[in-house]
Amino acid sequence: MSKGRSRPSGRTTAVGERKTPYNPLAVEPRRYQEWLEGGYFHAPVDPTRRPFCIMMPLPNITGSLHMGHALNHTIQDLLTRWRRMQGYNAMWLPGTDHASIATHVVMERELAKEGKTRFDLGREKFLEFAWQWKAKYGDLIYSQIRRMGNSCDWDRVTFTMDPAYYDAVIECFLRLYQKGYIYYGKRMINWCPKDLTSVSDLEVNYQTVQSHLWYVRYPGADGGGGVVIATQRPETILADVAVAVHPDDERYAGLVGRQVIVPIVHRRVPVIADRRVDPAFGTGALKITPGHDPLDHEIGAAHGLPVLVILDERGRMTAETGAYAGMDRFEAREAVARDLEAAGLVERKEPYATNVGLCDRCRTVLEPYITDQWFCRMEALARPAIDVVRQGRVRFHPERWTKVYLDWMEHIHDWNISRRLWFGHRIPVWHCANGHQVAGRQAPVRCPHCGGSDLQQEEQILDTWFSSAAWPFATLGWPKDTPDLRYFYPTSVLVTGRDIIFLWVARMIMFGLEFVGDVPFTDVYINPTVLNIQGRRMSKSLGTGLDPLDYVEQGYGADALRFALTLRCSQGQQDLRFGEKMLEDVRNFNNKLWNAARFVRMHLGDFTPAAGVRPAACSLFDRWIRSRYGRLIGEVTASLEAFDFDKVARALYDFVWSEYCDWYVELAKVDLYRPDLDPVRRLAIQHTLWQVLEGTLRLLHPIIPHITEEIWQALPHQGKSIMIAPWPGLGDAEVDEAAEEGMATITAVVRAIRSMRADLGMAPQTPVAPVLRAGDRTRELLEAHRDYVATLARAPGLAFAGGGVRPRWAVGTVVEGVEVSIEVAEADRARARRRLTAELAAAKAELDRTIRRLQDAAFLSRAPAEVVEEDRRREAVLRDRTHVLAGYLAALD
């Protein structure tokens, strides 16, 4: 709560309403329920209308949603609601992801509390548990999405393990299998010894850790000194099959082709030459362990070396490692190092910073490990997916992500798609006893290759990203040729985070092109990452995670959270720092809007828009605010089209607060509180107040849907809900340059009077008697609007100077060609002098700068004529101002 002084309680307004701030909690759930009941979220196929479609990036069912989801969903809802109002048949499809490994990790954490693992339950029981989990967290997620006001099509909600979706995923696999893109075999992959599965290269998190480099001597088999190698992983020495050096390394030229002895196991292994060895690293000699290192694996294969394995799937030393059998890999590392030292084979040990790969999900150090794996060839899939982005058929926003995408796609590796997990889409392949594989929807009776009838389905499931790659079309009924698919595909925009451009965006583009023959979406908007106010990543485990719903229920409401996030969602920054202060700002805005609307309603009486408005009855101010509103429509619409969401929010914020409320409403009061107000004038004011507010609500609605609906329903309006009201168009209000110019003069004069009065130490309500002097046309304008200027400036004695009559002492200034002055009492002469002196100094400095420029021949000859002209005008204005200020100052003495 702010520390503002508390005001007397129980005050009521003229219409008897209690003066309490807008309370979103009383409005939002009720409005959402009405929208649901109105069926506005559902978008059935309708060939007479243009479709607009967004597929929600499916949240994992691992828990509740975080601030990143709140932002991501807000942007999608913003786009959906905007396009719906524009007349598109807008469909936003919600759903959730079974997220195999992520869900496994959280479920197993739960099981671990009872001292159990998934293996204690067994596949079947574990899957039951998974479905219960899904029911619980799926519902939680959907209720959070609803509470934020999101207008998703709930009739189409999809889960990646729904039967139809499951079948579509299997169909994708089978088609790729048919084309020969899928291959199977023993491969070295990233293995998580805790989760007991492979993970793809993209799911490895590299972290720098302090480690050691051991320099270990491998004695020559011939009794010679042999060679010294450097290693961080002494335990893998037991699986060494060679030592490699660079072929051009003269230090070892004599050794290549001879043998050295692997310490501890006393195995004789060859010294080989290979260009992949970096002679500058360590000693230039590399021990080769094909069973436990990717580079060694490659080198070993090239030289036909055997593969030895000394670690099991849990990262423990195997039974064949003698004294080390059963030790954990880290324990074994120390033990082996100790034994090497005892044997006098460690030449030295130095500290070394190295990158270790951690499991993205459980942070366990990953192990390069050889197991039976399924891979998907990517080259043929990637080629068209590169082309469509190059051709602009898929566009990234901000544009810089295009290069990130292309760089990765151009160097794409084959994709390890199998996971040794249970919750997911089981690979539809059967292995026969003779080692053949048969892919299909059902278990084959016998093996087509050998006729064998002993067939077992593959145990592994597909990578969760394999199933989500089909999201844009599997949700629409594919592989069937459905009306939904024909109508909504390709979808319009994908809104997502940069962390899954490779994992998900790239794969959707590849799958879409491969299976449907067209891009899955035409635009990709990469939203910023939400960080906390210190600029740190939000993370539950670090205790820095923020629950968006906490803030909502604390009283800020969903609209405030949506507006706060939108206001800071710019394309310039890749992160968005979120703090509670931002919610206060926007909550205050909502309250301002609410109260402005209350003012309008108070004065609308029995006004109906049908009465129309006569242009002749419109004041300068009516024309001005309509002109500003007209510009606003253009700006907001253009910014939405350009994905500049912060600009959308800011334009609306500034318009409502700084123009509509601060000026138009205040000016309208001058007339509305006039006892003898002409009914025709009243109608014009009512019409303007209503028209601009009603239209602005429509522009605001995509960002803050609940409050705009609440207000809109209380105003004269057409239609059942603001969410299906038309989007304001450029024809709704005309820009009026003359009105804007006139208004600029009036606001400048009002501000000048307020400023001078404040500088003279007069309270805002103290009446003053300013004297204005201006050229004929401006004077005419000001005289015509003197009541308004006088009221806003609290200057009942406003006068116009005819000749050179000036009070004895006065403070004055010139704004917009108008000389404004206020008489000064003797006691205030010092204050007046201070103000005039400061303003004069500033004006003089600026005048000098301008004169200097105008004396610069290069400037005069090279700058565009209008720039020079502008400077000449400025010079004249400044000369006038300094002259006037100096006059007032001199008179004070």
Next chain:
RNA sequence: GGGCGCUUAGCUCAGAGGAAGAGCGCCUCUCUGACGCAGAGGAGGUCGGAGGUUCAAGUCCUCCAGCGCCCACCA
């Protein structure tokens, strides 16, 4: 080792070649009949540093520094 982003008022951020902006915070005033979650008026930036291009540079170019992100098999 490459690539990308950021560095503007105490804080969070707009601005992308022609006179430094917003919100919050701070200081003065104000119990005005929409709103104190408010109104009025202020103070406060040599726009990270150094060069350069230009008549003119937060704004374009080069280099440097700090912070952050991504990619890469260096034992």
